[in-house]
Amino acid sequence: MQEVEYIVSEIDYGQLRDNDYPITKKTIYMNNGAIAPTPLSTIKAMTDFMLTCAEGGPDSPSISEYSMSLLEELRTRIAHLINCNHDEVVLVQSTTEGLNMVGNGLDWKRGDAIVVRGGRHEHYANYLPWVALSQKKGVQLRELAMTDENGYFDLGQLEKLVKGSKLLTLSHVLYNTGAVMPVEEVGRIAQENNVLFCVDAAQSAGTISVNVKKIGCDFMAFPGFKWLCGPTGIGVFYCSKKAFEILEPPEIGGESATLSEQNVLAYLDMPARLQAGFRNFPGAAGLEASLRYILRIGLERIRKKNMNVANILREEIAKMSTVKMYGPDDESKRSSIVAFMPLKADSSSTLVRQLEQNRIMLAARDIGAGKKVVRAAPHFFNSEEEASIIANYIKGLLR
Ligand SMILES: Cc1ncc(COP(=O)(O)O)c(C=O)c1O
Numbered sequence: 001m002q003e004v005e006y007i008v009s010e011i012d013y014g015q016l017r018d019n020d021y022p023i024t025k026k027t028i029y030m031n032n033g034a035i036a037p038t039p040l041s042t043i044k045a046m047t048d049f050m051l052t053c054a055e056g057g058p059d060s061p062s063i064s065e066y067s068m069s070l071l072e073e074l075r076t077r078i079a080h081l082i083n084c085n086h087d088e089v090v091l092v093q094s095t096t097e098g099l100n101m102v103g104n105g106l107d108w109k110r111g112d113a114i115v116v117r118g119g120r121h122e123h124y125a126n127y128l129p130w131v132a133l134s135q136k137k138g139v140q141l142r143e144l145a146m147t148d149e150n151g152y153f154d155l156g157q158l159e160k161l162v163k164g165s166k167l168l169t170l171s172h173v174l175y176n177t178g179a180v181m182p183v184e185e186v187g188r189i190a191q192e193n194n195v196l197f198c199v200d201a202a203q204s205a206g207t208i209s210v211n212v213k214k215i216g217c218d219f220m221a222f223p224g225f226k227w228l229c230g231p232t233g234i235g236v237f238y239c240s241k242k243a244f245e246i247l248e249p250p251e252i253g254g255e256s257a258t259l260s261e262q263n264v265l266a267y268l269d270m271p272a273r274l275q276a277g278f279r280n281f282p283g284a285a286g287l288e289a290s291l292r293y294i295l296r297i298g299l300e301r302i303r304k305k306n307m308n309v310a311n312i313l314r315e316e317i318a319k320m321s322t323v324k325m326y327g328p329d330d331e332s333k334r335s336s337i338v339a340f341m342p343l344k345a346d347s348s349s350t351l352v353r354q355l356e357q358n359r360i361m362l363a364a365r366d367i368g369a370g371k372k373v374v375r376a377a378p379h380f381f382n383s384e385e386e387a388s389i390i391a392n393y394i395k396g397l398l399r
Pocket of ligand 1: 033034093094095096097123125126171173174175200202203222223235
């Protein structure tokens with residue numbers, strides 16, 4: 001399926017804000033790197049699904065068929081989004097669940113090694129599972145040192161570190177600085193060294209192009225509720241055809257396996273083998289609607305809009321002598337996340353609270369050494385005008 005099938009020719013962002021994002025009438029919400037508001041059409045899709053089930057009987061044959069076809073439709077759209085086969089798409093609850101499937105599903109031996117970029121600088125969802133493995137199973141944790149404050153590293157150093165390791169993991173886009181990591185180069189190094197490659201795409205899926213074939217990863221995880229504007233409680237775990245054979249399903253149940261008359265247990269094919277138990281059907285209805293919404297705008301157009309807003313904000317905030325900016329200057333190397341730190345110690349959280357009192361929603365996020373940055377994360381429903389308003393408030397509050 002080609003993206004061109006979905007894209008509409010023109011987007012009127014004013015109308016989109018008015019019709020689908022009521023929050024924009026009273027609040028400037030730029031905390032989409034945490035949870036994005038769902039468009040009203042998504043809420044309607046979830047309500048319609050629930051009503052259909054309530055009226056038709058949630059497990060009557062025809063409704064059950066409808067629910068299953070919904071999951072199939074959702075997986076097809078996700079496959080389109082990240083360029084994989086639909087049976088490589090596993091529906092999970094969250095990024096964390098997907099990453100833990102890797103942590104708990106591979107056959108770890110004492111002395112196996114995992115390479116993780118930046119250590120504590122990664123989101124804890126992509127750090128604690130590996131720390132836990134090192135503590136429980138004696139797996140060696142090799143932290144790929146950062147060479148700058150934005151979270152980058154030396155590829156030569158990575159080549160040395162990856163030798164003899166079993167898994168290499170990093171985020172596609174960093175949650176704290178917004179830096180886009182060179183995942184394709186990293187994927188090449190992983191492949192050359194026969195190392196499994198896992199990508200946390202929580203901050204990239206839905207805001208920049210994500211292509212698992214180009215990246216060359218074995219595993220990827222992301223949620224529905226950030227840049228994809230879906231509901232909470234549903235996310236995606238990508239497991240490549242090659243990798244699923246070595247991944248022990250973390251759970252087993254009627255939906256994921258069979259038991260023969262001779263008591264032989266056998267897992268079903270992908271993705272069912274990794275989906276024990278019923279899925280979050282209303283969440284799937286919501287995420288499917290949100291994906292349709294996102295793909296209608298188109299990722300290229302979303303990227304352009306997000307960067308317009310981000311760049312206004314970044315340029316205005318960078319002019320202030322009272323802040324330190326994070327994230328690469330080169331636009332092609334950052335997402336729309338705009339991260340900065342007020343120079344007065346410990347004031348990021350205070351500033352976020354002060355902004356909230358003025359109905360502006362940003363976030364404070366860890367950046368290492370006990371410090372936090374203020375993070376603005378604009379998405380397509382935010383406007384250039386909102387960026388200027390935020391910058392003015394920050395100027396006033398930090399004066
Ligand atoms: C980079 C990154 N990874 C993982 C997560 C956790 O996501 P989830 O709540 O879907 O487990 C987040 C959430 O902020 C994130 O930014």
